[in-house]
Amino acid sequence: MSKLPMTATMSSTRPTQSSGIIVAIGAVTGPLRQDAPLDLWATLGWDAYAYEAVYNPARISRADAEAAVREQLAEFGAQVAAFLDEDEPLTASQRGVEWMLRWGCTPDCTADHTDRHTPDWHTSHRVETALRDIDASCSPEENAALPWLAAQVVVINDKARAYGRTTRVWIDYGATTGELSPAEARQALTELRAFTDRLEAVVEAAERSATADFSGDPEIARLDREATDHRVRTITEDAR
Numbered sequence: 324m325s326k327l328p329m330t331a332t333m334s335s336t337r338p339t340q341s342s343g344i345i346v347a348i349g350a351v352t353g354p355l356r357q358d359a360p361l362d363l364w365a366t367l368g369w370d371a372y373a374y375e376a377v378y379n380p381a382r383i384s385r386a387d388a389e390a391a392v393r394e395q396l397a398e399f400g401a402q403v404a405a406f407l408d409e410d411e412p413l414t415a416s417q418r419g420v421e422w423m424l425r426w427g428c429t430p431d432c433t434a435d436h437t438d439r440h441t442p443d444w445h446t447s448h449r450v451e452t453a454l455r456d457i458d459a460s461c462s463p464e465e466n467a468a469l470p471w472l473a474a475q476v477v478v479i480n481d482k483a484r485a486y487g488r489t490t491r492v493w494i495d496y497g498a499t500t501g502e503l504s505p506a507e508a509r510q511a512l513t514e515l516r517a518f519t520d521r522l523e524a525v526v527e528a529a530e531r532s533a534t535a536d537f538s539g540d541p542e543i544a545r546l547d548r549e550a551t552d553h554r555v556r557t558i559t560e561d562a563r
């Protein structure tokens with residue numbers, strides 16, 4: 324949320340100090356956008372470090388990730404002084420009791436509430452499918468920006484004494500979000516499990532069908548288009 328693509332922020336946040344910058348780097352459990360091995364951002368409004376990088380350990384080693392970050396920043400004239408280890412986002416319980424009381428966090432909340440872009444609610448680490456969105460009405464680039472499916476626990480407890488505390492499971496399917504109660508999420512999970520068998524049958528039928536697929540003849544296609552154009556012209560002229 325506070326993270327912006329590096330290309331968008333690089334020019335305005337280009338470091339001026341020659342002593343080098345500190346880059347927070349951490350491994351992520353899920354795949355990165357476009358299944359990239361590494362992603363690097365300029366971090367705004369954070370005193371401790373100016374850049375943040377995440378890498379997918381399944382795709383790239385920590386050493387190679389650090390080397391790639393050094394190289395990318397060197398292109399902008401920035402030298403890395405040190406890497407700050409940040410392998411997983413800290414949970415509220417790891418940040419301590421003081422933090423949890425101050426922000427009203429659940430133990431597994433990974434939201435950084437010191438960031439002004441962080442919403443009031445509390446959220447667990449989001450799990451995602453490696454597969455990006457599959458919306459036929461979107462471009463490949465638009466689909467690559469979103470996972471096909473994602474889920475996280477969200478706890479809303481702002482002014483709890485007045486409005487109470489609510490736990491929800493947010494299930495994203497592409498650009499759409501379902502905000503379910505835990506019972507509804509359990510039902511969705513049961514449905515999803517049952518659906519995989521039916522989906523398997525559909526995929527198998529499609530694989531059998533696809534063995535008979537073939538590309539058309541471009542020459543016959545051209546003649547067909549010409550014939551259609553001719554028919555349209557004839558009908559238009561007759562109508563006059």
Ligand SMILES: [Zn+2]
Nearest residue numbers: 428432434445
């Ligand atoms: Zn929290």
